[in-house]
Amino acid sequence: MRSEKNQLHDRTDEKTRSSEKEKRVENTSSSVLSYNKEKSLPDDSISSRLASLPVVKVKPGFDQKMAALFALELEEEIRRKCFSWQIKTNKIRLPDLITDLRSEFF
Amino acid sequence: MESSTYSKLQQMSDEEVMQQLQNGVVQSFDIIVHRFKDRLHNFLYRYTHNHEDCEDLVQETFLRVYRSRFSYQPIAKLSTWIFTIALNLAKTMYKKKQRMTTFSIHADETDSESRDFEIADSALLQDDELHLKNSIEELEKALLQLNDDFREVIILRDVQQLSYEEIADITGTAMGTVKSRINRARVQLQEIIGDYVKSETF
Numbered sequence: 001m002r003s004e005k006n007q008l009h010d011r012t013d014e015k016t017r018s019s020e021k022e023k024r025v026e027n028t029s030s031s032v033l034s035y036n037k038e039k040s041l042p043d044d045s046i047s048s049r050l051a052s053l054p055v056v057k058v059k060p061g062f063d064q065k066m067a068a069l070f071a072l073e074l075e076e077e078i079r080r081k082c083f084s085w086q087i088k089t090n091k092i093r094l095p096d097l098i099t100d101l102r103s104e105f106f
Numbered sequence: 107m108e109s110s111t112y113s114k115l116q117q118m119s120d121e122e123v124m125q126q127l128q129n130g131v132v133q134s135f136d137i138i139v140h141r142f143k144d145r146l147h148n149f150l151y152r153y154t155h156n157h158e159d160c161e162d163l164v165q166e167t168f169l170r171v172y173r174s175r176f177s178y179q180p181i182a183k184l185s186t187w188i189f190t191i192a193l194n195l196a197k198t199m200y201k202k203k204q205r206m207t208t209f210s211i212h213a214d215e216t217d218s219e220s221r222d223f224e225i226a227d228s229a230l231l232q233d234d235e236l237h238l239k240n241s242i243e244e245l246e247k248a249l250l251q252l253n254d255d256f257r258e259v260i261i262l263r264d265v266q267q268l269s270y271e272e273i274a275d276i277t278g279t280a281m282g283t284v285k286s287r288i289n290r291a292r293v294q295l296q297e298i299i300g301d302y303v304k305s306e307t308f
Binding site for chain 2: 047050
């Protein structure tokens with residue numbers, strides 16, 4: 001009877017010891033993971049460093065330059081439209097320059 | 107410019123503003139420029155590391171956006187479409203100039219004008235400022251040592267914070283390729299600035 005009791009006791013002891021071991025392993029692995037996450041994991045370190053790079057903005061006069069370029073672009077677009085309209089409707093033509101008025105009126 | 111139209115446009119999403127531009131509302135272009143100019147400049151600067159080229163590229167990108175506005179379809183995000191145009195222009199420019207291997211890795215000396223930098227913590231001590239500056243320079247140098255394919259994906263992911271899907275669309279590569287390039291780029295960067303990072307972390 002006694003020996004059986006002892007055996008049981010031993011088993012429970014072993015169980016508790018192994019669970020404690022597991023807990024310790026879990027604790028250490030989680031702490032290592034968190035340490036890696038915080039400190040030395042290369043991907044995270046690089047990513048966070050890149051993300052924290054300062055945003056390089058445009059020069060203060062950029063909007064004005066852009067507005068001027070856009071105005072030119074609109075002008076060019078209108079010119080292209082007019083040109084294509086002229087090609088489509090080539091029957092309508094402006095009169096040629098009259099170089100010698102005398103030939104027309106006299 | 108009518109202020110009511112402008113304020114209405116300001117409340118719209120990027121895609122809706124683009125649709126307005128397609129419908130002939132010219133003011134929409136201003137809104138698009140306002141929303142994307144700094145993001146584009148930051149991306150292109152990290153890619154080219156040259157302020158003059160970068161500013162030209164930003165302007166050219168916006169003009170291309172306007173010229174090819176009818177080819178945009180709202181199935182994709184507007185930002186993806188604009189970044190695609192910008193990246194293609196940057197690649198073309200550098201192919202023409204063949205300067206990818208010869209441009210300086212130091213700070214851009216051609217840029218004499220004042221420029222805004224957005225640093226998260228404004229209350230920095232002098233030592234911290236110096237340290238931050240060194241850290242930024244190290245990273246920028248390291249970025250420039252990566253090859254083009256790796257540099258473009260890591261900038262889009264880690265600097266611009268775009269999703270893998272968007273990056274795949276912009277670069278015209280498969281999602282798996284994008285992921286592996288990003289990982290390899292990070293490893294390469296880690297190797298390049300390894301000593302610096304180690305001295306910081308341990």
